[in-house]
Amino acid sequence: KVAKKLKILKKNIVKIKKNQTQDCRESRQALPEGCKVNASNHQKLIPVKEFLLFHLPSRYQHVEMWNLIQSLVDITVKLEVSGMSEERKKFKTNKQSLEMVLNQTQVKGVSKNVDDESNSSNTMSVFAANDVAFGSGKVDDVFIRTDRDGPCPCPKQCPECGEIRVFTSAQLMYDDDDAKHFLCTFFYDDDEQVDQLKYARGDRIVLRDLEKDLCMFICVTCDVELIRKLEGMLDKFEQSWEDAFDRYAGSLKWRNERLTVIVSHPYGLKKHIALGKTSEVGDSERGIHYDTPTCEGSVGAYVLIPDFDVKDEV
Template sequence: HVEVEDFCGLESSLHENMKKCQKNPDHKDFIPVTEFNIGCLPDRYQDNDLADLIRALAALTVRIKVNKLSPERPKVRYPPIPRYDKRGREKSITGSGWVARVDTYSNGKLCSCRECKNSPTACKQWGRVEIFTVTHVVYDEFEAQHTICHLNYDCDSADLGQLPALSEVGAIQSDFHEDLTHLLCFTHDMELLDKLQNSLDIYRKLQPLVMDKYSDDSESEEDLTVVVSHPHGCSKHVTVGELREYHFKDDEGDLGQYKYTTPTCQGSSGGPVFILGRGVWYDEHPHSGTKAGLNHGAVFYT
């Protein structure tokens, strides 16, 4: 079961969906990102570097909304079904994702976004942001053209219209079998690019430090597993749990999948999954769904 949130009409209905949630009725284990602190971690993981790493990952996490679904979207495995409500209105879906790379150009190279291609004065200061999510959130090029990624949606009182957003999607690479999608977005907001790059730098600096600290953690047989996401399309939350299972998905042992206890909900699909002690690169572990009482990530190359 994949975990996107679908809705029609006003986005305020998403808050009602959250209240009606059956998987996590009170969401007591979902920590609002503004309230996350070192005390939210289990005792043996209450480390300042680890807490700062999670904050950096949270700063890179985005809320993804697909306003128009592709006619090519498979009906098996890929919600929503039905695609229309009782009034005949087409549904939108929300999920999560995160910024995995930032490229900034200020040396005179002209921006190649749609706006600049059609302008006699193309922008000379611009950047590209690569966002990772899962394919059942953004399936193909058609959906990418109708997608908006909101950053810094950290509290429900925030006005989405006033938050930084990336909607100029220039390219998409998706893998149906691995359930992984890369979006390439353009922006002229140099301040936003600097902030995202700073968060990436902090994450990349802290990741190996934290790995080294816990490389000999013999107290636990289960690795700390953290998910950052936008449950039900609402504001950003952090959840904490344990890795429980790891499965190879092919005979050669090239493809694997993690299963964990970390709480997730509809809207969490595509959010980054940080598993302590399981590799330096976090960009291959988006949350993908839930099955048999455990939540799981997308399939990835081992």
Template sequence: MNARAKYCNKNPGHPGFIPAPEFSLHHLPLELQSDIVLRYVKNCSARTVQLSTRYVSPERPENYVFGQLKGRTNPRLASGWVCGVYFLGGPCKCHECSAEGAQPRARCWELTVVTACSCVYNSEESKATKVTFFYDDETSRNNTKSLMGGEVEYANAGEDRCAFACITHDEAFAVQMDELRKERVFLWQSILSVAPFNMQHSQCIVISHPHGQSKFITVGQQVEITSRPEASQPYYKYMADTCPGSAGGPVLVLPGLDCPDPGWLPIVLHHSGALRDTENSHNFSGDRSTLYV
């Protein structure tokens, strides 16, 4: 446990946080104890990343989170996940290949990483963000892989969603991430064919890097789907524990009998903490969207 986690006020002792490699069937509610659900959680866990960023763009509005710190260095930690993999070919135009005297690589791949817009606001901030893959536990620290963020592909402060590119020259890594993406589609369809599950309440599973530690998984009941005005997508309220650093991590919603639209199998992102419901200490997602999942 790092020092921030040790002195955590929000979830002292972190009892509900399960180290990702230890997550197994018995951590799931009885109705969800199937191999297909476990594979789905493990698949999303493998695509979950730690983000370490250090800059606040001058473009952040004054009244937005971190807006008071704009233009300044401000180290902060968050989570995110890989939702897309694309072969770009070459010559590569990444930061490394564009450096003076560099020989641009002939082959490169773009990974799309999604996180909260409150964590990474625009390209200026994503380019100052280090993305760490496979930081599953302390023993896996030497097997992690890190890339710097590239251009933002999509950012929407209202949805609290940001998607940015990461360029890699490592074919084996890109293929591995793409296989996971394809497997996720298969698992998604398999789960939807049995949803809703025969349980009273839908369940939310959060995968994240609390306090910048290695990867942890928490499970908790969905409390409410909060509708929003006009054509906006709703957001979710849930009891699964989260801490600072969890923002931007995926929240897998597994529909129970209380789910009004079981044809969905949303992966939403964890919004920063319990800011909107401090009294009941429920946690909130960003809005449900089919974009960048």
């Protein structure tokens, strides 16, 4: 009787997984068609609300890794700019792509020409339609400003306002004036809850490195509650990293799995999660190449490398 019950249970589990996979495929049909380079990637992008433990490699199917990815989802940002200025057109035609790795506090990257590898799955590019460009980013830090720190930059002149530092790609913006045209959208996880979205306007660039294709910029808001909410989410991300470290350090060699995780807003739509692997890191260059699928609008997305081996230099 026990064996029979186990057999029925296994069949039900397989059925559930099959249905969940089918649901994910149906939801991904909403991604735009006609993208010849990235068409196959659409089936590999999983909406964040449908991401399940079984999507992860078996050795990472633990609540600690799940929480780490979900905490990254929380602080992933959609970036949008209207109008394609002449300067951005010039920069965009350079066809530089980013192979960027953010490993907790380390930042490493390699710039290359798309023409050299036009079909590469790890090429992220800016998506522009009707003179609107989309990208992705990650909240890096938040600050609350008062009158003592200077006047509020918004027209409301609030006595208290907030600044949000966002990490993205240098492909998206080139100077402070350009940064002011960007709109940051937070918490766009689900099309059913768009009333819960929050917004902030770009203000200035604090770091832009063309060689590594890295950019940190500030966006401002009078919504202090948004700042406090993001602050809690950043704390959660840090704690989730520590929990995952405790779980995997010493028991799982990242170089044996080479897992990479990307959370982004493909085509400016709701957040999706993509899983992939990195190739070997060369001795001469500290850049990392990965096969994690991306689409238009994924430029600037944070690339999570769950390497908890303290001996690694990745």
